[in-house]
Amino acid sequence: MSEEAYEQTEMAPESELEQYAARTRRSLILRLQDWQDQKSWDEFYRTYWRLIYAVAIKAGLKEHEAWDVVQETVLTIAKQSRKGLYNPEKGSFKSWLWNITRWRINDQFRNRKKEAGILQADPETGYDPVDEIPYSGSESFDKIWEREWQSNIMKAAIERVKMKVSPRQFQIFDYNVLRGIRAGEVRRTLGVSIAQVYLAKHRVGSILRKEVDFIRSQGEHKK
Numbered sequence: 001m002s003e004e005a006y007e008q009t010e011m012a013p014e015s016e017l018e019q020y021a022a023r024t025r026r027s028l029i030l031r032l033q034d035w036q037d038q039k040s041w042d043e044f045y046r047t048y049w050r051l052i053y054a055v056a057i058k059a060g061l062k063e064h065e066a067w068d069v070v071q072e073t074v075l076t077i078a079k080q081s082r083k084g085l086y087n088p089e090k091g092s093f094k095s096w097l098w099n100i101t102r103w104r105i106n107d108q109f110r111n112r113k114k115e116a117g118i119l120q121a122d123p124e125t126g127y128d129p130v131d132e133i134p135y136s137g138s139e140s141f142d143k144i145w146e147r148e149w150q151s152n153i154m155k156a157a158i159e160r161v162k163m164k165v166s167p168r169q170f171q172i173f174d175y176n177v178l179r180g181i182r183a184g185e186v187r188r189t190l191g192v193s194i195a196q197v198y199l200a201k202h203r204v205g206s207i208l209r210k211e212v213d214f215i216r217s218q219g220e221h222k223k
Contacts (some may be wrong), residue, residue, distance in 0.1 A: 045161070169204055
């Protein structure tokens with residue numbers, strides 16, 4: 001895949017992504033139904049599904065394969081966390097998540113090759129030559145992961161904010177801050193007072209900054 005092709009990689013429209021994400025989330029919850037802390041894993045999924053999906057698509061996977069990567073990555077993280085396999089002294093959570101995402105992406109390419117009868121693992125050694133994402137562009141996938149990570153921070157933070165403020169307050173904040181519509185126009189469009197506009201801007205903005213800081217610190221923290 002050339003760098004130009006990478007830049008032109010298309011994902012589904014946002015509304016379709018949200019629908020697929022909701023279905024994947026429901027399926028994932030069923031697979032984690034015997035776990036005690038479903039709420040935390042639901043929050044984890046909401047925070048990172050876009051990141052995992054975007055990188056899987058840009059690796060060259062089809063949509064259904066990318067959603068499988070999302071689900072299998074979250075399940076792997078959950079299982080390894082349950083066993084205490086993550087050691088922050090060996091690297092950041094962001095690096096750990098990237099390694100697992102990359103393994104699950106490679107799994108999809110292995111499955112694709114094997115189902116097509118193109119490639120089989122050595123029956124004696126178990127060696128499978130498909131161990132790298134088939135990407136030949138000038139930009140490494142480590143760099144792509146970093147770029148998608150930074151892009152995901154704000155999107156994930158906004159999703160977390162939506163669960164902590166009223167729909168009305170978020171709508172005001174969305175119009176005024178995220179869409180850049182002036183306070184007077186927001187007042188007329190939504191039928192609210194100027195005071196409500198400034199209150200939402202301050203309150204929701206404060207929560208958003210905290211969520212951005214939280215996601216960034218959780219991903220990049222090392223002991």
